[in-house]
Amino acid sequence: MSVAMPAADIGRAITRISHEILERNGGLSTVVLLGIPTRGAHLAYRIAAEIAKIEGSPAPVGTLDITMHRDDLRMRGPRALMPTMIPKEGVEGRDVILIDDVLYSGRTIRAALDALGNIGRPRTVQLAVLVDRGHRELPIKADYVGKNLPTSHDQSIKVNLSEIDGVDEVLIGQVE
Amino acid sequence: MSSIIIKGGSLFGEKVADLAVSNGKIVEPSSVGSDAVVIDAANCIVLPGLVDLHTHLREPGRENAETVLSGSRAGVKGGFTALSAMANTLPVADNAGVVEQVWRLGQATGLCDVFPIGAVTEGLEGKNLAEIGAMADSEAKVRVFSDDGNCVSDSLVMRRALEYVKKFNGVIAQHAQDPRLTVGAQMNEGEVSSQLGLKGWPTIAEEAIIARDILLADHVGSRLHICHLTSAGGVELVRWAKARGIAVTAEVTPHHLLLTDELARSYDPIYKVNPPLRRASDVQALREGLADGTIDIIATDHAPHPSESKECEWQEASFGMLGLESALAIANMVLVETGLLTWRGIAEKLSINPAAIAGYGDHGSDLSVGKAANITIIDPKREWRVDRDLMQSRSKNTPYHGMQMRGVARDVIYRGSVVLRNGEVHNG
Amino acid sequence: MKHLLSISDLSKAEALQILDTAQELSRISDAPVKKLPTLRGKTIVNLFLEDSTRTRISFEAAAKRLSADVINFGAKGSSVSKGESLKDTALTLQAMGADAVILRHSGSGAAKRLADQGWMSGAVINAGDGTHEHPSQALLDSFTIRKHLANGTGDLTGLKVAIVGDVLHSRVARSNVLLLNLLGAKVTLVAPPTLLPIGVESWGVNYSYDFDATLSGMDVVMMLRVQQERMSDFYFPNVREFSGYFGLNLDRTRAMTNNSIIMHPGPMNRGLEITAEAADSARSVIVEQVTNGVSVRMAILYLLLAGANEVAQLAEVSA
Numbered sequence: 001m002s003v004a005m006p007a008a009d010i011g012r013a014i015t016r017i018s019h020e021i022l023e024r025n026g027g028l029s030t031v032v033l034l035g036i037p038t039r040g041a042h043l044a045y046r047i048a049a050e051i052a053k054i055e056g057s058p059a060p061v062g063t064l065d066i067t068m069h070r071d072d073l074r075m076r077g078p079r080a081l082m083p084t085m086i087p088k089e090g091v092e093g094r095d096v097i098l099i100d101d102v103l104y105s106g107r108t109i110r111a112a113l114d115a116l117g118n119i120g121r122p123r124t125v126q127l128a129v130l131v132d133r134g135h136r137e138l139p140i141k142a143d144y145v146g147k148n149l150p151t152s153h154d155q156s157i158k159v160n161l162s163e164i165d166g167v168d169e170v171l172i173g174q175v176e
Numbered sequence: 177m178s179s180i181i182i183k184g185g186s187l188f189g190e191k192v193a194d195l196a197v198s199n200g201k202i203v204e205p206s207s208v209g210s211d212a213v214v215i216d217a218a219n220c221i222v223l224p225g226l227v228d229l230h231t232h233l234r235e236p237g238r239e240n241a242e243t244v245l246s247g248s249r250a251g252v253k254g255g256f257t258a259l260s261a262m263a264n265t266l267p268v269a270d271n272a273g274v275v276e277q278v279w280r281l282g283q284a285t286g287l288c289d290v291f292p293i294g295a296v297t298e299g300l301e302g303k304n305l306a307e308i309g310a311m312a313d314s315e316a317k318v319r320v321f322s323d324d325g326n327c328v329s330d331s332l333v334m335r336r337a338l339e340y341v342k343k344f345n346g347v348i349a350q351h352a353q354d355p356r357l358t359v360g361a362q363m364n365e366g367e368v369s370s371q372l373g374l375k376g377w378p379t380i381a382e383e384a385i386i387a388r389d390i391l392l393a394d395h396v397g398s399r400l401h402i403c404h405l406t407s408a409g410g411v412e413l414v415r416w417a418k419a420r421g422i423a424v425t426a427e428v429t430p431h432h433l434l435l436t437d438e439l440a441r442s443y444d445p446i447y448k449v450n451p452p453l454r455r456a457s458d459v460q461a462l463r464e465g466l467a468d469g470t471i472d473i474i475a476t477d478h479a480p481h482p483s484e485s486k487e488c489e490w491q492e493a494s495f496g497m498l499g500l501e502s503a504l505a506i507a508n509m510v511l512v513e514t515g516l517l518t519w520r521g522i523a524e525k526l527s528i529n530p531a532a533i534a535g536y537g538d539h540g541s542d543l544s545v546g547k548a549a550n551i552t553i554i555d556p557k558r559e560w561r562v563d564r565d566l567m568q569s570r571s572k573n574t575p576y577h578g579m580q581m582r583g584v585a586r587d588v589i590y591r592g593s594v595v596l597r598n599g600e601v602h603n604g
Numbered sequence: 605m606k607h608l609l610s611i612s613d614l615s616k617a618e619a620l621q622i623l624d625t626a627q628e629l630s631r632i633s634d635a636p637v638k639k640l641p642t643l644r645g646k647t648i649v650n651l652f653l654e655d656s657t658r659t660r661i662s663f664e665a666a667a668k669r670l671s672a673d674v675i676n677f678g679a680k681g682s683s684v685s686k687g688e689s690l691k692d693t694a695l696t697l698q699a700m701g702a703d704a705v706i707l708r709h710s711g712s713g714a715a716k717r718l719a720d721q722g723w724m725s726g727a728v729i730n731a732g733d734g735t736h737e738h739p740s741q742a743l744l745d746s747f748t749i750r751k752h753l754a755n756g757t758g759d760l761t762g763l764k765v766a767i768v769g770d771v772l773h774s775r776v777a778r779s780n781v782l783l784l785n786l787l788g789a790k791v792t793l794v795a796p797p798t799l800l801p802i803g804v805e806s807w808g809v810n811y812s813y814d815f816d817a818t819l820s821g822m823d824v825v826m827m828l829r830v831q832q833e834r835m836s837d838f839y840f841p842n843v844r845e846f847s848g849y850f851g852l853n854l855d856r857t858r859a860m861t862n863n864s865i866i867m868h869p870g871p872m873n874r875g876l877e878i879t880a881e882a883a884d885s886a887r888s889v890i891v892e893q894v895t896n897g898v899s900v901r902m903a904i905l906y907l908l909l910a911g912a913n914e915v916a917q918l919a920e921v922s923a
Contacts, residue, residue: 065628068670069642073642073911074911075911077910077911078906078909078911080625081629084631118632118635118636118637118638118639118640119635365802365803366803367805367806369801369802369803370801370802370803370804370807371778371806372712372713372736373712373735373736373775374712374713374734443714443716443720444717484689487691487721488689488691489690489709489713489714490712490713490714491711491712491734
């Protein structure tokens, strides 16, 4: 596998996305960040920290596990559940920013929209991803993108984050 | 009925010799003509026909499970020339009428002798003595009496029964189970039952009755036979009694020589039986009891049940297993192949001793000239697999389905007629 | 795992997976919409051949929160109460397309019979079979203990649990002993000698006839239901003797260590094995057990049914 995005690029993308979120939403007063575990959650915490640096106050941040809403459980069997932690500000009437590492078919985000629907009614739902690799199977689009990486189906993308994988990098390779 | 010559068999597993049969009796081989049927018994064991002292033939009343005919076919297939039909039929065999009916049904098959056992008490209820004298005088000439299925638990009734049969040298065969200690019991009481949540049947419920009845038999000077012994404690009690010269005999079933209560973990009621399967230590004590003569006979307690009585939850299921067609193989594998008994010993446990206890004069012979020709020819090395769908019995409740067995009755001669030939049952 | 018949079929990892999953699912009770789509289209049958209200309702609530269709079978007046055999009932349920059958039955081993005989292809969940086991009760009990005494995570190593009362006839006791041992807790059974089974030495637990001596030092006191009918079988002379020696009353509650909790599987015989004061005391988590029951049962249904009919694995979550 080769490196498509080294650590420095990831850092800059996160900074840029954080600014874009604030710009688009006129500050952080209505914003709630929800990361999709596992790596989306860590990205959400990083964006929250970046926003806190920029604005001087912390952004509400939490996690949203979408396992129970997946449309492929029948094919793969039950998976372990990840934590869902909604910040005390809630989602009602808020601008919820879903955050994930890779956007591919869009099914994960569809499941996230379902999960969100059970929790409340946001004012808007926006999507921030580190990598958009194309090949959407559903009408889903990202509002904030770290890097566009067009791929073919026989390629794979792996996002490593130092919190879990010890290093920050986005790798691209051939699937055997 | 043609003459038969059995060539080259090992009589009692000892001497190799020819045996000849004519007109229902064993005769000198030189006296039969060249038109005699020849049975090649090389590498086979030749024994007097096997005798079962504990068989449930279910007729009258439960013919969906077994009839005298189907049970006789099963018996012959297993190498038996005599069966003893237990009295817990419907109606109960507690009078001359029913025992004569069973007797005649047995005679009609021409396959083996069926000796009815009479009930000790009316309706097996344990309260009033049944018409024991009438049954003894009937065509069936009953000498063995048992309430099997139930225990004669009232001490006074048991005493009277033991005294009463002295008149004609009869014997009471007791199903030892204290009813007060086994209410609702489902399996042996022990570690396994505690984990499975099944109500236990403690061995003391058997031992306490055996102890009482041994002392009663001694006190009144009568013969006592203990059915289906299952516990190490029971074996010790019988050993003690025999050492004191008390006239007690005991039997053990093939399943109690092989299976343990661990099988109940599957909750499959094919393993549900009364008295229940016990621990490995009990199995070991029973085998040793046979070897040292404490236990006199092996009896099958063949207990057929229709499928719906076994395909259900454990609590709903009936107690009992088939036994006639697998007894010999189990005796071979568990006793002969382990060196605990010789074939002479098997002849004693499965033919000579049961015939002596019950007074079946024509059975359990020494295979000498002049004796009734009830003979079983056994192939001790033949491997076969138990298939519950291919049994002679009307029922399928064998715990050995799919199990590999070694040893089988190949031919059986009943009163001079070949009723089993190469494993096929022939109507006499 | 295809069925849930007995705690002894679970590995420690599987048991913890159920508890961890229940932990996440318990949050759903805080959500405005208490519904997850996960088991949509699955048919779950409650086959309750022995009376029970709370367990059946708990399973029903769990199934419905996962969007499954629930059918209740076995009420009075049904074919089952008219003597239909378990086999025929199972064949009928199979014909109806049941994906899972939750069975409560008065016969020990009934759930295993239903699962092993090949009459139906769905999953079998044992909701109580005779005096054998009640696995989902033990799981919700351990979930509750873990929440209060182990920070809601990991196993129960080092915790001391007393199970008090009619152990002999208790499927709750049997399942709890197996699960608590599996999760590293130390169990002491407390009962009169007549209500401890012969063979209890093989269970890997301590046992005592003296409730007061055992009480202090216990982190959990789990009271078992005692049936009045046991008196006619001479297990104990009368209610007064039993409650006097083995009942949980206010004095005994006060003798318990700090932070220890009182549990009961329900339904309680207030006044027999537990007094009203003890049941309602601050140490009591009895009502919470019921709430936890729904989350734990949701976890069980999810893990058994969400996938295809093949054995489910502990899979890594990936986007």
